[in-house]
Amino acid sequence: MLRAGNDGIVPRVGYGLQDQPSQLLAVLGQTAVPETYELRVGQQRGTVVDLVNHEKLTCRSGTDQSLKLVGLACYLRDDESWKNESGEEWSLERLLQEELDRSVALDDSAATNRLLGLTYALRRRARSQRPRDGQYARAEAFLDEFHRHALSLQNSDGSWHPRFFASRGESRDTIESLRSTGHILHWLTISLPDSRLQTAEILRAVNYLDNQLAGLVARWNTTSATPRKMDAVAHALGALTTYDQRVFQPYDTRPQTTNSAAAAEKN
Structure with a gap:
C-alpha cells in the first residue's frame, strides 16, 4: 500500500x-x-x-x-x-x-x-x-x-440502476444494483441536511441495502469475492454506517462517575 x-x-x-x-x-x-x-x-x-x-x-x-x-x-x-x-x-x-x-x-x-x-x-x-x-x-x-x-432516478424499491445517474429502472443484477445504490446513498447520507435523512426516499434506500446485505450473509465467501463485489458491499456498509451515525442517537446517556469510581473501573 x-x-x-x-x-x-x-x-x-x-x-x-x-x-x-x-x-x-x-x-x-x-x-x-x-x-x-x-x-x-x-x-x-x-x-x-x-x-x-x-x-x-x-x-x-x-x-x-x-x-x-x-x-x-x-x-x-x-x-x-x-x-x-x-x-x-x-x-x-x-x-x-x-x-x-x-x-x-x-x-x-x-x-x-x-x-x-x-x-x-x-x-x-x-x-x-x-x-x-x-x-x-x-x-x-x-x-x-x-x-x-x-x-x-430512484426506483420504487429504493435502489438505483447499475448505470448510476444515466438510467432509471430495476435490474436483475443484484450486485451491480447494490453497488450503485451503495455509492449514491453513501454520498446522500454525507451531503443531505439532517432534516432530509428520514424522508421516504432515503428510508427506502436504507431498507433496500439492509435487505440485500442480509441476503448475502449466508452465502458470502471473501476468498471468492470479486473486487467489484467487495466494492459494492463496502460502499453499502459505508452508507448504512453514515446513516446510523447521523440519524440514531443513544437512548440513554452514560451516567456521570466520580473520579474515584472512574479509577476503580480502570483497576
Whole structure:
C-alpha cells in the first residue's frame, strides 16, 4: 500500500493497493484519522502528513482529482495554497473549479466520487465560517441539482440502476444494483441536511441495502469475492454506517462517575 520515497512515505496504486490515486488519503480523511498518525515502511517512519504533501505535489490540471479533493479538504484549511511539482499554484478552490469544469461520465462511480469531492470541500468551507462564494457557490448549486436528479432516478424499491445517474429502472443484477445504490446513498447520507435523512426516499434506500446485505450473509465467501463485489458491499456498509451515525442517537446517556469510581473501573 505504501513505499518509502525520497520525500517521505508515498502511496502506491495497483491491484491490491489503491484502486486509483488519492484513494488512501480520502479514506483516512473520511474516517477522521489524525494527520499525526504514524506510518511505517520498513525502517522509515512518517505520518499522514507525508500523504497530504504527496497529494499536493501531484495536482494535475485536467485529470480526475475527486478523491484528492476529498482527502485534502479533510486536512487543509480552505484558504491554504501550495505549489505542485511543476511549480504551479494550487488551492482547494482551484481543485473545486477543476472538478466542476471536468466532464464526468454519469454511468459509473466516478460521478459519485466527484460529488463527494464537492461535498467535502463545501463542508470544509462551512467549518471556516467564510461565505460560500465563487467556486463554492457553484458547487452548492451543482449539488442541489444533483440531489434532485438522483432522487428522481430512484426506483420504487429504493435502489438505483447499475448505470448510476444515466438510467432509471430495476435490474436483475443484484450486485451491480447494490453497488450503485451503495455509492449514491453513501454520498446522500454525507451531503443531505439532517432534516432530509428520514424522508421516504432515503428510508427506502436504507431498507433496500439492509435487505440485500442480509441476503448475502449466508452465502458470502471473501476468498471468492470479486473486487467489484467487495466494492459494492463496502460502499453499502459505508452508507448504512453514515446513516446510523447521523440519524440514531443513544437512548440513554452514560451516567456521570466520580473520579474515584472512574479509577476503580480502570483497576
